[in-house]
Amino acid sequence: MPHLFVYGSLKQGFVNQHVNTGRRVPGQFRTSDKFGLYLLGKGEVPCLVSPPGHGHQVVGELYEITDADIQRMDRLERTGDPDGYERVEIGVERFDPPATEIFTAFVYLRQHCNIPAATPRIGPLDEYRLEHAARFSWQGAN
Numbered sequence: 001m002p003h004l005f006v007y008g009s010l011k012q013g014f015v016n017q018h019v020n021t022g023r024r025v026p027g028q029f030r031t032s033d034k035f036g037l038y039l040l041g042k043g044e045v046p047c048l049v050s051p052p053g054h055g056h057q058v059v060g061e062l063y064e065i066t067d068a069d070i071q072r073m074d075r076l077e078r079t080g081d082p083d084g085y086e087r088v089e090i091g092v093e094r095f096d097p098p099a100t101e102i103f104t105a106f107v108y109l110r111q112h113c114n115i116p117a118a119t120p121r122i123g124p125l126d127e128y129r130l131e132h133a134a135r136f137s138w139q140g141a142n
Contacts, residue, residue, distance in 0.1 A: 001064045004070065007128055008128045011060065014128075015107055020069070022069045023064045025064075027095055028059070030095055031093075035052050035058050035109070037055060037123055037125045038124060038127070039122040044122065047115075049115065050109050055069065056083070070106070087107070087108055092104070115123070136140065
């Protein structure tokens, strides 16, 4: 069964958790590579930015997903739209004891080159937390 790594509004306890119908994998997870996690635009929308290599190993949650799960989340993340997210595979590691495990997982992100330079941004962050989510508002395209 494929995996999905979520780092923002699709996490448990966050605004879009109802769209994420995958089965959560127990443990603590982070990206294997460093990524920029930013709050973008006036709505402070969480966004993982590619290419990797800068920022932090981003902490999030790992889910087992079905095709139906991913279709729902693809609609939310507007995959295929010019201002939407891409769904790509990355390395994710479990970092709580007893030992590190490595997984391949889908993640939603945007390419740095597709984000207008004038877009307000906060970060890079290592984790999207509830205090960030309290300021989130959907404002349309960033």
